[in-house]
């Protein structure tokens with residue numbers, strides 16, 4: 217029994233017993249389905265994408281009010297009199313989706329720029345404002361709301377009964393979860409998963425993280441809107457109450473308690489909170505002898521408890537427990553033929569591919585880079601060395617678009633790059649690693665490396681959701697696998713990146729950079745943490761890449777490694793270039809000797 221089969225069996229069983237369930241259970245399940253839809257969106261933005269929102273209930277309201285207005289207001293009736301009335305709810309759905317997308321896009325453009333706690337505060341602000349807009353608009357019936365919302369019908373089939381509508385609710389939810397699973401299991405999914413902790417890294421792999429965040433946010437809002445549309449036609453009347461900020465907080469409880477990193481966690485959370493609320497609303501007023509929304513307090517305590525005991529929510533616990541008596545999902549074979557990936561033509565050997573011209577970087581008083589000139593040519597290894605704090609990593613950031621020089625210019629493939637984001641550098645063929653390793657620790661080595669090939673695919677969200685991207689995905693994974701093998705990490709391909717030793721994590725970063733088929737490779741201390749033999753195989757790999765025509769710029773403290781490998785060496789001290797030339801020339805330079813306090817630069821080949 218695999219978990220996929222278990223899911224299918226559960227769905228079939230539910231379908232079989234559906235017509236025999238007591239009405240009360242059906243109602244409860246309908247609400248759980250509706251809440252799950254919203255919570256799934258929240259899992260996407262909060263758990264996966266790293267953006268907290270308290271305001272999702274307002275998007276549910278937009279979906280509900282759009283359809284209620286189209287179906288009941290005299291103005292809409294007049295304008296749409298020619299249409300068959302059965303069509304109105306579907307127009308309502310369309311209107312709801314369009315309005316929600318526009319509002320979410322607008323709000324996202326403003327609030328998603330906010331950092332830290334300002335984003336959640338921003339969501340509270342718009343959650344409150346939309347609620348008061350619903351309540352104060354005359355056309356939306358004010359705080360009394362709108363009655364007489366008609367039932368849905370599909371092809372003449374009447375969906376008035378909750379038992380029948382419930383089938384649609386759960387079909388929409390299950391299809392949604394299926395397509396979101398597909399989305400997360402794709403090229404775009406890897407980009408989405410990097411939003412929470414790896415945005416600088418993802419930009420360097422060519423991902424437009426700001427755009428991904430907004431799209432994710434709009435997608436979650438659309439899910440909420442569909443939930444609101446179904447809610448309006450289930451309930452047949454609406455008022456602002458279910459769309460207020462309290463309910464927005466409850467949705468967040470559902471996502472967090474269930475497991476904010478897992479789509480099924482949303483369903484688990486929605487189920488638990490709905491059942492619990494049901495019980496508490498009976499129990500608490502009796503216990504306390506007063507009426508009120510006391511369940512919110514219990515939910516808050518529950519959330520604290522869950523976060524204390526199981527920070528990833530309850531779903532991972534449940535999944536871990538079922539795994540004991542279930543077979544793991546069989547590794548998916550690449551059944552489809554891989555597509556052809558975009559190939560880059562590398563520049564001629566000896567061509568200058570990267571040029572820094574008088575690059576200066578000031579951090580308030582400190583000059584981290586002082587008029588640095590440096591070129592990197594195709595088919596050469598150029599080493600940048602210097603004591604700690606000399607400005608090497610700063611320089612890497614200048615020439616890879618992570619940060620902008622205060623003055624001076626950077627050219628990549630002959631193109632001026634000042635002011636361009638790092639994804640533009642990646643697009644032109646720059647691959648890099650980071651001194652402080654930036655991997656998605658919980659994801660496998662394969663997924664981390666595949667992210668490096670992001671720009672070599674082009675399939676978007678919709679094709680990923682519908683699984684139309686499988687040929688391209690097979691090619692991307694095959695390419696990632698090739699680079700992992702080349703870097704000698706094949707045995708760890710399915711290992712979560714964080715469980716490798718730090719030295720090997722650096723090699724994973726190199727494999728990730730290579731998956732993008734770069735023309736220029738920037739390596740920040742690649743040999744740190746490697747053992748002697750591992751350093752030798754790294755040196756052999758870099759020599760091979762050089763022979764293939766790559767331009768390599770490497771920052772490294774291991775002088776033996778540097779001097780044996782590099783064609784040219786540039787020495788930085790206090791942000792200024794004090795020497796540049798062949799390893800032999802540089803080692804003979806008295807200024808370099810002085811900078812290194814005389815003589816801890818070994819002769820090339822001394823102990824190799």
Ligand code: ADP
Nearest residue numbers: 579582584602603604605606607608609610611
């Ligand atoms: P290296 O990589 O050669 O060890 P860095 O480039 O990391 O050196 O740092 C060069 C100098 O710039 C150091 O003095 C460091 O403290 C300073 N520095 C680096 N980044 C920043 C920053 N974001 N803000 C202020 N100072 C910085």
Ligand code: MG
Nearest residue numbers: 608609610651
């Ligand atoms: Mg550094």
